[in-house]
Amino acid sequence: MTEPAPIVLDPLGQNIHAESARIRRRGPVTRVELPGGVLAWSVTGCSAARRLLADPRVSRDAYQHWPAFINGEIPPDWPLITWVASRSITNAYGQEHARLRKLLADGFTGRRVALMRPSVEKATADLLDRLAQVPRGEVVDLRAQFAHPLPARVICDLLGVPDRLRPAAGRLIDLVAYGAASPGTAGASAADWRRLATELVTEKQREPGEDVITDLITVRADDGSRLSEDELESTVLTLLRAGHLTVLELISNAVAALLIHPDQLHLVQEGQAGWDDVVEETLRADSPVEHLPLHYAVADMELDGVRIAQGDPILISFGAAGRDPDLHGATAEEFDVTRATKQHLAFGHGYHYCIGAPLGRMQATTALAALFTRFPSLSLAVPAADLEPTATFMLNGHRTLPVHLTGAP
Template structure:
């Protein structure tokens, strides 16, 4: 076994700007044994090369279901099984059940409502002259959309944001446990209320009632797990995609000017943000179900593997001049939404929200500019984003 690299020893610089550290790791190989920074402080193999990450994301020997090797994650223990914690055939079954209700047509039908929410948020924000873009815009837009889609009551949404933020970017192990416990209780009660109330027309209500031709349906634990992963994936990542895109554009005035001059480049701006500074820094853990090699490194059965999405996206072998932000770049093949059978179901919704939000913001605030330094970067290695983004216009 190779020497373990303590990523926490890199200090705050690794959290603020991990790209130089990932570059040095890639120079010495595509796979490394690392100790994650606190609060995780967990040993794992970290994949930092693009080709190796692309292959590993779809390698059936890397199991998402830790119970296969005796590991049960906190969210599985307290919430329930979901798409991020299962392998075929269980994953195939769960994805098929969710896909019956979370369809491309349903996402497209959200377009007018997304535009309406975007407009209302800008109506409230723009007269102020300055704001924290995360708090006033990037956070409430996707949270409102996913809560309406799932059928989460209005009064719960502010508390939801605090709980989900602690669940995916915890300030401590204790806060993560407390957040998971509260979310578990909340979803149990919400599902029971919806089951008793009858058809509601929202996604969670439809998931409760959906059945396959042979009568298969989601169990109570599966419903709770599915609600949890849809909520987290449906808003936390999109919050940081929107704020990350604005932050990156403001940091690259030439690219911002290019987009302002030609709004048909909005798709390229969103996709390049996903590659250059995407909201998912690393994929959730996988476990070696059998011995295997990744990039010439032997991984023993039962060992944890983390696939570095942010690290892979700066591989020069895939993207020439990878540290250059270029909204006209051919960035096909980026891994921001995963790859293979675990490709994100919510990718069309995230793209729709980001394109709508960024375009409307730039059109209605033509002199948008930074209003001070951004807030701290979120802790942990799952989600990448800033806590606040002060802007003025």
């Protein structure tokens, strides 16, 4: 039997959920084509994805385990190059990953997250005060004026990014995530990222502070080793990007879901569900991260009857896993804050489970509770069908989130 042609992914992610459902119909493991003609195995089933993420035969290290990258077949301006070429914790493998994770752990302990809560509440209140000054009836882009600046401020505070570098950091985060559709743009943004990282590290070496970048500069492993300059800069950039984008999309997606489904918002406002329920159901049904390229087979392996050869790239669909009907049944596509089981992979699983997950959850619950307390009559200013998706297949969100703060005029 002839193998069907790979499904070509839409690089602009114009209908991510429909595309993932189409891929799933081919089976839990099937071929897809990434930008630049790169072929990969797409994994949409939650069970298969969990097994892969916990399997030591699966790596994220392109330098060790992706032959096409090692052999120079992947050009330096490939649109996804900044995602696969980083030498940070995100892409480390085996003992190297364990070493980096241990060095980073102190920056994201439960105690540190708890200590961050007052500053998150303050940042949230400041943004809501600013929104309260908007004239009644005026349309507000809640993504740009609330969901975007809140996690940007929190992650910059946590890392110790100086005020003068914060605008540049924000622009680069947006460019890498949403504007790297063309090879030329991808190459330029990668170079700008590295310059920003160098400047941040240099400044903290000169003027250390009570922040994560300073901690990363000074921390030592059990054997006395420190992060290399490349590891340090890559880790800083990874934390900036992941700490901002995932929370931005989580807050924005949660607000959109509640406004599109006012019956669900009513359940929360009446105390029949909590903000934790909203966050978990958003992570399941509208995961901020749809795909996070890439994983690679360290050895030949079989997954659900499909043979994956050593060195083959694998694209795990974190968003599709949350909507897997084999796990969540016929209502898997529906947003339901009272759902008994909200299992998802939005923060990953296994070796690479996101160390920032507690901070992300805390920001989202804090922001949502405060937002709907301050503006209980919040409503969409456009029909739900007119909300435009962000221009990427990796992240799931909307370009804008136009709302009326106190109901339609």
